[in-house]
Amino acid sequence: FKDRISFITFVLGGPGSGKGTQCEKIVETFGFKHLSAGDLLRREIASKSEYGSMILNTIKDGRIVPSEVTIKLIQKEMESSDNKKFLIDGFPRCEENRIAFEQIIGAEPNIVLFFDCPVEEMVKRLLNRNQGRVDDNMDTIKKRLEVFEELNLPVVNYYAEKGKLHKICALGTEDEIFEQVWPVFAACKQ
Numbered sequence: 614f615k616d617r618i619s620f621i622t623f624v625l626g627g628p629g630s631g632k633g634t635q636c637e638k639i640v641e642t643f644g645f646k647h648l649s650a651g652d653l654l655r656r657e658i659a660s661k662s663e664y665g666s667m668i669l670n671t672i673k674d675g676r677i678v679p680s681e682v683t684i685k686l687i688q689k690e691m692e693s694s695d696n697k698k699f700l701i702d703g704f705p706r707c708e709e710n711r712i713a714f715e716q717i718i719g720a721e722p723n724i725v726l727f728f729d730c731p732v733e734e735m736v737k738r739l740l741n742r743n744q745g746r747v748d749d750n751m752d753t754i755k756k757r758l759e760v761f762e763e764l765n766l767p768v769v770n771y772y773a774e775k776g777k778l779h780k781i782c783a784l785g786t787e788d789e790i791f792e793q794v795w796p797v798f799a800a801c802k803q
């Protein structure tokens with residue numbers, strides 16, 4: 614299975630920083646398979662699988678779903694994809710997620726994008742989204758922001774130290790932000 618992976622990008626950033634929006638643009642231009650960990654978890658809830666209610670409660674609380682559950686979903690998608698280039702969006706969210714991915718999948722990301730966005734802007738975007746997400750309310754948003762700072766930023770710092778991090782200023786229009794993203798992929802062989 615590992616032989617079928619040619620390039621892994623982790624896409625990190627706070628809640629509402631624009632990860633999903635920019636991933637769509639990356640897919641259009643560079644042809645990756647987009648795997649949003651949050652979307653895979655929401656699909657599990659909708660399919661009423663055995664973990665559905667646990668996942669729903671975890672997301673409502675803004676906490677992190679156990680690594681094995683999320684990684685199994687990611688792995689299934691990677692294994693069934695014809696595409697060998699993966700954009701993994703919103704994962705890993707903590708050091709434990711990161712270490713478990715390395716152990717189970719046996720691979721590390723080639724590069725990591727980090728969408729750096731001021732808190733006020735993230736809150737504004739989430740409250741304006743209006744797509745019925747159970748976690749887009751002020752109470753849950755506060756918890757998501759806390760978990761992001763406490764548990765996800767250490768992962769961001771880890772990849773910065775490894776020289777794999779590409780920090781993107783996530784303020785501005787979608788196109789302005791993509792102007793910073795494009796050269797990152799244009800510069801590396803995938």
Ligand code: UP5
Pocket residue numbers: 626627628629630631632633634635650651652654671672673674675676677678679683702703704705706738739741742748757783784785786787790
């Ligand atoms: N928008 C986008 N770009 C904009 C711009 N430049 N200017 C103005 N508006 C812009 O964007 C958010 C909103 O902003 C949209 O309305 C968009 O149009 C607008 P989006 O691209 O959706 O941002 P994104 O960073 O993807 O925000 P999202 O809410 O998806 O981030 P989260 O990280 O909070 O959500 P995710 O789905 O990844 O996770 C949800 C929950 O699942 C987590 O809190 C956690 O409980 C659980 N989870 C796990 O437990 N483990 C995982 O591995 C993953 C998730």
Ligand code: MG
Pocket residue numbers: 632633649651703
């Ligand atoms: Mg998203």
